[in-house]
Amino acid sequence: MSGKVGQELRGNEWLMSIKQRTNIPGGVCEFDVPSYHYWLNQSSEIRMHDLRAWIEPFLPIHDGLAIVLRMLRDSGKSIRHIAYRGVFQQMLAGKTAQMLSIKLRREYTCLPEISANKYALNIRFVVQEDMQKPHVYETDVDFELTYCNL
Numbered sequence: 677m678s679g680k681v682g683q684e685l686r687g688n689e690w691l692m693s694i695k696q697r698t699n700i701p702g703g704v705c706e707f708d709v710p711s712y713h714y715w716l717n718q719s720s721e722i723r724m725h726d727l728r729a730w731i732e733p734f735l736p737i738h739d740g741l742a743i744v745l746r747m748l749r750d751s752g753k754s755i756r757h758i759a760y761r762g763v764f765q766q767m768l769a770g771k772t773a774q775m776l777s778i779k780l781r782r783e784y785t786c787l788p789e790i791s792a793n794k795y796a797l798n799i800r801f802v803v804q805e806d807m808q809k810p811h812v813y814e815t816d817v818d819f820e821l822t823y824c825n826l
Contacts, residue, residue: 684733691730744826748775752822762786762801762813768794773823786813 685691694712697703706713715723754777757764778788778799786801789810801817802810 681737682733685730688730748824748826749777749822751826752777752824754779754820754822757819757821759799759801759817759819762815762817764797764799764801764817764819766797768792768796771823773825775824777820777822777824779820779822780817784813784817786817788819 694709697709704712786803789800789802791798801813803813804810
């Protein structure tokens with residue numbers, strides 16, 4: 677790759693005009709950017725061709741990141757834990773990680789909220805019902821935790 681990442685897209689005047697209009701409320705209406713709406717109404721084959729062309733310069737970065745992330749994910753050892761009434765806390769005692777991985781069984785209807793500092797890791801398993809504010813999952817959650825480091 678030569679030049680800055682994404683330079684090909686920044687050099688595309690049509691895409692940049694659409695990008696500038698997205699910051700304006702209602703800025704991408706049919707009468708403001710008719711060429712964009714014309715493009716949106718093209719066949720899916722034409723749009724996919726254009727999207728592939730725009731994404732192509734980023735594929736080497738994607739491939740490199742995929743390799744590093746696979747190595748990072750495979751580097752740790754999983755340990756089973758239980759979050760009693762949806763809450764788990766672990767003192768780190770000098771343990772560091774570049775990435776955490778949490779695996780849950782499919783039957784759980786919750787998702788983890790993670791906060792950490794250099795002293796402790798806190799995981800709250802929360803559930804969101806009817807688009808209300810999430811609340812702590814009141815059941816014990818059996819999960820696997822992996823500290824990943826290269």
